[in-house]
Amino acid sequence: xxxxxxxxxxxxxxxxxxxxxxxxxxxxxxxxxxxxxxxxxxxxxxxxxxxxxxxxxxxxxxxxxxxxxxxxxxxxxxxxxxxxxxxxxxxxxxxxxxxxxxxxxxxxxxxxxxxxxxxxxxxxxxxxxxxxxxxxxxxxxxxxxxxxxxxxxxxxxxxxxxxxxxxxxxxxxxxxxxxxxxxxxxxxxxxxxxxxxxxxxxxxxxxxxxxxxxxxxxxxxxxxxxxxxxxxxxxxxxxxxxxxxxxxxxxxxxxxxxxxxxxxxxxxxxxxxxxxxxxxxxxxxxxxxxxxxxxxxxxxxxxxxxxxxxxxxxxxxxxxxxxxxxxxxxxxxxxxxxxxxxxxxxxxxxxxxxxxxxxx
Amino acid sequence: xxxxxxxxxxxxxxxxxxxxxxxxxxxxxxxxxxxxxxxxxxxxxxxxxxxxxxxxxxxxxxxxxxxxxxxxxxxxxxxxxxxxxxxxxxxxxxxxxxxxxxxxxxxxxxxxxxxxxxxxxxxxxxxxxxxxxxxxxxxxxxxxxxxxxxxxxxxxxxxxxxxxxxxxxxxxxxxxxxxxxxxxxxxxxxxxxxxxxxxxxxxxxxxxxxxxxxxxxxxxxxxxxxxxxxxxxxxxxxxxxxxxxxxxxxxxxxxxxxxxxxxxxxxxxxxxxxxxx
Ligand SMILES: Nc1ncnc2c1ncn2[C@@H]1O[C@H](COP(=O)(O)OP(=O)(O)OP(=O)(O)O)[C@@H](O)[C@H]1O
Ligand SMILES: [Mg+2]
Numbered sequence: 001x002x003x004x005x006x007x008x009x010x011x012x013x014x015x016x017x018x019x020x021x022x023x024x025x026x027x028x029x030x031x032x033x034x035x036x037x038x039x040x041x042x043x044x045x046x047x048x049x050x051x052x053x054x055x056x057x058x059x060x061x062x063x064x065x066x067x068x069x070x071x072x073x074x075x076x077x078x079x080x081x082x083x084x085x086x087x088x089x090x091x092x093x094x095x096x097x098x099x100x101x102x103x104x105x106x107x108x109x110x111x112x113x114x115x116x117x118x119x120x121x122x123x124x125x126x127x128x129x130x131x132x133x134x135x136x137x138x139x140x141x142x143x144x145x146x147x148x149x150x151x152x153x154x155x156x157x158x159x160x161x162x163x164x165x166x167x168x169x170x171x172x173x174x175x176x177x178x179x180x181x182x183x184x185x186x187x188x189x190x191x192x193x194x195x196x197x198x199x200x201x202x203x204x205x206x207x208x209x210x211x212x213x214x215x216x217x218x219x220x221x222x223x224x225x226x227x228x229x230x231x232x233x234x235x236x237x238x239x240x241x242x243x244x245x246x247x248x249x250x251x252x253x254x255x256x257x258x259x260x261x262x263x264x265x266x267x268x269x270x271x272x273x274x275x276x277x278x279x280x281x282x283x284x285x286x287x288x289x290x291x292x293x294x295x296x297x298x299x300x301x302x303x304x305x306x307x308x309x310x311x312x313x314x315x316x317x318x319x320x321x322x323x324x325x326x327x328x329x330x331x332x333x334x335x336x337x338x339x340x341x342x343x344x345x346x347x348x349x350x351x352x353x354x355x356x357x358x359x360x
Numbered sequence: 361x362x363x364x365x366x367x368x369x370x371x372x373x374x375x376x377x378x379x380x381x382x383x384x385x386x387x388x389x390x391x392x393x394x395x396x397x398x399x400x401x402x403x404x405x406x407x408x409x410x411x412x413x414x415x416x417x418x419x420x421x422x423x424x425x426x427x428x429x430x431x432x433x434x435x436x437x438x439x440x441x442x443x444x445x446x447x448x449x450x451x452x453x454x455x456x457x458x459x460x461x462x463x464x465x466x467x468x469x470x471x472x473x474x475x476x477x478x479x480x481x482x483x484x485x486x487x488x489x490x491x492x493x494x495x496x497x498x499x500x501x502x503x504x505x506x507x508x509x510x511x512x513x514x515x516x517x518x519x520x521x522x523x524x525x526x527x528x529x530x531x532x533x534x535x536x537x538x539x540x541x542x543x544x545x546x547x548x549x550x551x552x553x554x555x556x557x558x559x560x561x562x563x564x565x566x567x568x569x570x571x572x573x574x575x576x577x578x579x580x581x582x583x584x585x586x587x588x589x590x591x592x593x594x595x596x597x598x599x600x601x602x603x604x605x606x607x608x609x610x611x612x613x614x615x616x617x618x619x620x621x622x623x624x625x626x627x628x629x630x631x632x633x634x635x636x637x
Contacts, residue, residue: 001475025482026482026483029482029483033468033471033475033479036471036475037468037470037471040470040471040511113468116462117466117467117468118483119430119432120430120431120458120460120462121455121483122452122453122455122456122483122484122485124452125450
């Protein structure tokens with residue numbers, strides 16, 4: 001089995017894990033297996049080939065992200081005000097990371113197979129949970145970097161080190177926020193539906209998210225009045241509700257030195273909201289999931305509660321969202337983007353992305 | 361569906377107590393999934409060297425019992441001790457001495473057998489090379505050596521089952537929980553596996569297994585435990601059961617104790633439904 005670079009990196013911090021009461025060698029082994037499997041999720045047709053075929057679906061999805069990242073990188077070089085550019089860039093980054101997380105979080109967070117394989121072995125819960133957490137972090141990091149890596153470099157070239165540092169720091173904040181929102185979403189779904197229904201629900205949510213982002217992009221476009229090729233913009237109260245403005249503001253503040261109250265306030269939000277979200281995640285969401293996971297297997301109780309709602313919607317696919325043509329796209333598309341799960345529901349991200357109407 | 365249990369059969373416990381402390385002891389185990397009460401007070405002591413055939417109708421709660429002991433299912437009532445350790449205490453040490461074949465093939469099937477088995481072995485703290493060597497030999501003995509480096513997803517059902525059996529035995533455990541271990545195995549492999557079980561028990565290992573293949577259970581179990589409606593309705597050696605029930609085969613005992621005698625009528629009705637236009 002391949003020894004991943006990231007694991008070698010982790011080896012340097014093994015004392016930290018030991019201090020936390022984690023059985024490091026075991027945790028490392030679990031992570032190694034998880035990462036190997038991430039690399040291998042291929043359509044089941046190919047599975048009869050013996051041993052390692054180098055068709056690596058995770059890498060191919062990273063390339064897709066890289067292409068998007070290339071455009072975000074180009075965007076950095078366009079001579080527009082930073083606030084505008086960064087709004088756009090963060091909009092795309094948040095959307096992509098969020099969409100990927102929503103479809104893949106379930107396999108990481110609610111994986112029953114993992115539980116069934118590891119629990120009968122003499123491995124303590126802390127070690128398993130740490131491995132799980134690290135798995136999410138590594139996964140999130142890889143995706144975020146493949147999307148924004150080029151933008152980071154382009155920004156470094158054009159604006160210098162300060163830009164890159166702010167960008168990197170904000171990416172961490174964004175990841176925290178995305179994890180928080182994704183888990184809140186899962187909490188909401190799980191309190192209405194049982195685990196089995198989760199997959200279907202995630203499909204619907206992705207569609208909703210796409211619509212939501214579409215509307216969001218429209219608003220984002222409206223922040224600026226692109227008249228006569230000069231970008232003008234006027235602060236308004238609702239700008240504060242759009243996360244991309246929070247993360248774009250510090251660039252205006254620190255790089256372009258627009259030290260208005262408006263930018264300062266937005267920058268503060270960029271710091272406060274993700275931090276609060278992370279604290280909430282640690283104190284409320286994680287314990288909630290621990291409890292929920294245990295009940296996830298006993299589906300019959302919740303089934304009754306959700307039954308009424310389900311009945312209402314069952315057998316009625318969201319045809320209202322998609323024209324016939326797009327629906328076909330939906331079904332036929334190859335599953336390229338889904339490294340983490342086999343019965344993937346995330347192919348629709350790409351389909352929703354490809355016919356994406358440009359709002360600008 | 362309140363069946364009249366013909367009689368409470370044999371509690372072999374008294375006779376067996378002389379064997380010393382139970383390796384697995386289950387006290388008043390109750391479990392329900394929502395409103396569905398699956399287990400209603402199971403009491404069982406399992407002693408070293410026993411081969412216990414745990415049988416019962418579909419949905420009786422056999423797998424549930426085993427999963428609870430392995431710590432896979434929470435929310436049960438009652439007390440379970442494995443090798444003297446209360447499983448509710450959260451300790452993991454007792455799991456080093458346990459091997460488990462689950463009823464469904466839960467494996468990481470994008471891995472190869474080589475990768476999976478060495479991984480599992482290392483979870484028990486075994487050395488990589490040792491596990492690798494053992495795994496390879498065991499695979500060869502089960503006649504699946506050629507797929508050692510192929511992905512598990514490409515295995516047939518029986519091959520997967522053999523892999524599960526190997527993965528449960530790699531660390532040479534003292535207590536074995538087999539949940540329908542024979543499912544998918546061909547006749548030759550069943551013979552091998554029956555022999556293995558008998559030999560393991562002769563070595564002093566304890567085996568707790570559930571199966572629906574009555575003649576296998578009849579032949580190799582030193583003790584048979586039958587559950588129905590969440591309770592133990594029979595517990596004893598095959599000879600004891602057949603004496604009490606005055607039936608010749610375990611299948612008939614099973615029918616009698618689960619209050620089942622309508623197989624002919626049901627089959628006829630089934631066929632009748634198939635013919636409905
Ligand atoms: N995750 C679950 N959620 C809800 N109910 C469950 C769950 N698992 C099992 N049950 C219920 O518990 C009961 C016992 O199931 P179990 O799997 O223990 O049966 P079993 O005796 O192993 O049957 P079989 O012979 O078919 O393997 C069944 O009624 C089943 O519906
Ligand atoms: Mg079962």
